[in-house]
Every structure is written in C-alpha cells, then in structure tokens.
Amino acid sequence: MTVCEAPGKVYLFGEHAVVYGEPAVPAAIERRATVTAEPREDDHVRVEAEDLSLNGFTVEYAGGTSDRPDVDVPTPLVEAAMGYVDAAVEQAREAADAPDAGFDITVESDIPLGAGLGSSAAVVVAGIDAATRALGEPLDRRELAERAYRAEFEVQDGQASRADTFCSTMGGAVRVEGDDCEPIDAPNLPFVVGFDGGAGDTGELVAGVRELRAEHEFAADTVESIGDLVRTGEELLADADPESDPDPALLAELGELMDFNHGLLAALGVSARSLDAMVWAARDAGAHGAKLTGAGGGGCIVALDESDATETALSFTQGCEESFRAELATEGVRVVEP
Ligand SMILES: Nc1ncnc2c1ncn2[C@@H]1O[C@H](COP(=O)(O)OP(=O)(O)O)[C@@H](O)[C@H]1O
Ligand SMILES: C[C@@](O)(CCOP(=O)(O)O)CC(=O)O
Ligand SMILES: [Mg+2]
Incomplete structure (x- = not known):
C-alpha cells in the first residue's frame, strides 16, 4: 500500500x-x-x-x-x-x-x-x-x-x-x-481564504473566457493586462527577502495588484455575487487586497492580512460558509507510506 x-x-x-x-x-x-x-x-x-x-x-x-x-x-x-x-x-x-x-x-x-x-x-x-x-x-x-x-x-x-x-x-x-x-523564492504571505460553500465548473469557466476572448478585443486585452500585472507582482516578490516576514509596504503593493486582478477577472465574467461579497468584506476589514482564486464562478477568495480581522469579518459575511488562514505549504507532494 x-x-x-x-x-x-x-x-x-x-x-x-x-x-x-x-x-x-x-x-x-x-x-x-x-x-x-x-x-x-x-x-x-x-x-x-x-x-x-x-x-x-x-x-x-x-x-x-x-x-x-x-x-x-x-x-x-x-x-x-x-x-x-x-x-x-x-x-x-x-x-x-x-x-x-x-x-x-x-x-x-x-x-x-x-x-x-x-x-x-x-x-x-x-x-x-x-x-x-x-x-x-x-x-x-x-x-x-x-x-x-x-x-x-x-x-x-x-x-x-x-x-x-x-x-x-x-x-x-x-x-x-x-x-x-x-x-x-517568496516570503511567507499571510493568506486568508473565504469559501462560499459552492463550486464552479473549471472546464465551463475556461471555455467562457475563451469565447469572450475570441469575440471581443477588450477581453483579449484584459487577458494581456493580467499578464502585465503578474510581471509587476513578480518583480515585487523578487526584490523581497524570502527569509523574513514581508514588510507592510510589500503587502500593500501586492494587495493592490490582487484587487486589480480581481477586477480584471470579473470583467472576464468569472466572478460571482458571493465572491464579490467576500472580496469586499475582506477589503472593508482592512485586508491589503483580495481576489477570487482559481476558475471562479463560486468557491474561494484569497486575501492578504496578517491580522485576524479579515478571517473574523468573513465569518460574519453573508454567503461565506468558512474562512481560514492558509499556511504556505513549502513541501509539495510527499510520500506518507512508501
Ligand atoms: N477528494 C476527491 N476525491 C475524488 N475526486 C476529487 C476529489 N477532489 C477533487 N476531485 C476531482 O476534482 C474535481 C474538481 O476539480 P476542479 O473543477 O478543477 O476544481 P478545483 O481544482 O478548483 O477544486 C472533482 O469534480 C473531482 O473530479
Ligand atoms: C482557470 C485556471 O487558470 C485555474 C483553475 O484552477 P482551479 O481548478 O479552479 O483550482 C485553469 C488552468 O490554469 O488550468
Ligand atoms: Mg482544478
């Protein structure tokens, strides 16, 4: 076994x-x-x-x-x-x-x-x-x-x-x-996850973006803009010291890019009312930034907050079923029993 x-x-x-x-x-x-x-x-x-x-x-x-x-x-x-x-x-x-x-x-x-x-x-x-x-x-x-x-x-x-x-x-x-x-190399970021208890169909959502992109130039441009913001985010991470806690200025800059990224994903039609509600609850609670994660349509958002405020606020947000702090898994796949 x-x-x-x-x-x-x-x-x-x-x-x-x-x-x-x-x-x-x-x-x-x-x-x-x-x-x-x-x-x-x-x-x-x-x-x-x-x-x-x-x-x-x-x-x-x-x-x-x-x-x-x-x-x-x-x-x-x-x-x-x-x-x-x-x-x-x-x-x-x-x-x-x-x-x-x-x-x-x-x-x-x-x-x-x-x-x-x-x-x-x-x-x-x-x-x-x-x-x-x-x-x-x-x-x-x-x-x-x-x-x-x-x-x-x-x-x-x-x-x-x-x-x-x-x-x-x-x-x-x-x-x-x-x-x-x-x-x-990335510093240990203070991820907080909000989960609406639902799910999205990855295949369907990806197909939706594909169609939008084929049909409208603005959607193709939106995809490229996401690429641009990722490159900006990467530079911020590359300049950070992976060994020490991320400083507030870095978190603020990363958070701003996450907010931007969520807006662009919403423009591509993959957000949902519950995801938007959780993203805003996180921002209102003082998170550095928040966005949906993964295919969207329903499911989870991720926010950056080193304090407990976002997790607590999400737990009281209508449409959020569960909120938790997500620790970085430094080890990938591993053998439990050879
Ligand atoms: N615990 C599990 N047992 C069996 N299949 C699973 C399990 N978790 C996920 N899967 C498979 O993965 C699918 C969900 O994948 P996907 O739609 O890509 O969402 P995500 O990867 O974001 O969770 C499930 O429908 C199922 O086929
Ligand atoms: C939407 C996509 O970029 C991520 C999907 O992530 P998830 O399966 O929803 O966790 C699809 C992909 O990269 O294969
Ligand atoms: Mg998947």
Whole structure:
C-alpha cells in the first residue's frame, strides 16, 4: 500500500490568463489530498472517494473506458466525478509501462472540491505519485508534474495550464508561463481564504473566457493586462527577502495588484455575487487586497492580512460558509507510506 499526499493552492495572480500563455504565480497551501494505491491481481480499478458527494460512493470498474462502473448514479455524473482519478491511473499505467495494472485507490482530501483551491491537481499529482510508486516505478518531480498536467489537460478538454499541477508537485510559490515552470523564492504571505460553500465548473469557466476572448478585443486585452500585472507582482516578490516576514509596504503593493486582478477577472465574467461579497468584506476589514482564486464562478477568495480581522469579518459575511488562514505549504507532494 502506497500513500502520497499533495497540497492545494491559491493564485496570488494570473489564473485564466495563464491558459493563454501569460505568466501566473500560484502558491501551495497546507490543505492536502491523500491518495492510497494498492496494486491488484487483476486489471480492475476500485476507487473509494468519500468526498465526491455528500455520502461519497465506491465504484469498481475494469481497465479502459468501455466498462463503466456499476453504481446507482447516472453514468455522466460518475464519469464527470471520476475523470481526474481515471486520468491519473492512465498516466501511471503509461509511465510504468504497465497498461493492465489494476489498483485499489482511496482518495481523502481536506481541499473543497471545485472551489478554486486546486483539488483536482492535488488528487491527480498524489494519485500518479502513489500509483507509480506502488508499481515500483517512481517518477522524478518534473515528470510527475508533466504527467499530472496531461491528465488535467485531457479531463478539461484541452483547456488547462501547468500552474496547478506544477505548484502542487513542487510546493511553495511557483511561476508558470506556458511550459516554462519554476519554483520562486517568496516570503511567507499571510493568506486568508473565504469559501462560499459552492463550486464552479473549471472546464465551463475556461471555455467562457475563451469565447469572450475570441469575440471581443477588450477581453483579449484584459487577458494581456493580467499578464502585465503578474510581471509587476513578480518583480515585487523578487526584490523581497524570502527569509523574513514581508514588510507592510510589500503587502500593500501586492494587495493592490490582487484587487486589480480581481477586477480584471470579473470583467472576464468569472466572478460571482458571493465572491464579490467576500472580496469586499475582506477589503472593508482592512485586508491589503483580495481576489477570487482559481476558475471562479463560486468557491474561494484569497486575501492578504496578517491580522485576524479579515478571517473574523468573513465569518460574519453573508454567503461565506468558512474562512481560514492558509499556511504556505513549502513541501509539495510527499510520500506518507512508501
Ligand atoms: N477528494 C476527491 N476525491 C475524488 N475526486 C476529487 C476529489 N477532489 C477533487 N476531485 C476531482 O476534482 C474535481 C474538481 O476539480 P476542479 O473543477 O478543477 O476544481 P478545483 O481544482 O478548483 O477544486 C472533482 O469534480 C473531482 O473530479
Ligand atoms: C482557470 C485556471 O487558470 C485555474 C483553475 O484552477 P482551479 O481548478 O479552479 O483550482 C485553469 C488552468 O490554469 O488550468
Ligand atoms: Mg482544478
């Protein structure tokens, strides 16, 4: 039995635009998905994913997609829910050159699903790592990240960036621009997350931005402007001392860029009333800045505040179900049981 866990992330800047080759800076947070992989004698894959619905469900199916699981849930729903785990198993089989490998897989996670904290990337990264290790074919981090990206790319119909998967694999803050992915030194930023209890459909939201961008020049310009503000943010981070607490001037400048980034994302149509309400509650509470994180549509916002004021204000904000401080996860994917 091999167990691996990988972190979720928040976007300091750059989601959506990163899909079109602009840079983005996500940072891993200490909320993790844990995947257990146990090789089987046959070629079946059995998946236990308690968090996938209110009550969770367990499915078992043979290799390949022709033989769908026998569960009391409509097939399209199961396929949608199972897509990322399926894709991770396929990547592990291919990487280990073991097309008929079967597994018992268990997924546990404290990352809310579809909320912009990268639950899909964490499940895929931990899943590929656990499954390849269980087959005795561990991957180096770069290959793991690349295969996890391919899995997301497939499930999201060819609309994914390397940002989430690279960040979850490496941990810390990273910079992603096209296929150029690098960890960056960043000070420990005081992230506060607000969660509306809902979710957004990443594939649909990305497709919406794609259409808007094809249709209107202003939308294409907006995507480019996001790229510009990310480059400004990167310079600020590069000048900061990663070893000491970020000074207030740096937080103020980063926060201003986050506010700007949220406005541009809203212009692209990916915010939501609940996300806007949480962003304003954070700003009113004195946060340095706040923005939605991830695909949007519903889910989470991230704010910068070293005090408790934002977390408290969010907990009293209508539409906010949970607020918490998100610690930077300096370590990416890790082995819990080899
Ligand atoms: N704990 C989990 N168990 C099984 N699948 C999961 C789990 N967490 C996430 N996933 C998969 O990831 C999908 C959500 O990914 P996505 O829409 O990209 O949102 P995000 O990555 O922002 O959380 C879920 O529908 C499911 O397929
Ligand atoms: C919108 C996007 O930039 C980030 C999606 O993040 P999440 O799956 O909502 O956590 C898509 C991508 O980069 O693949
Ligand atoms: Mg995702």
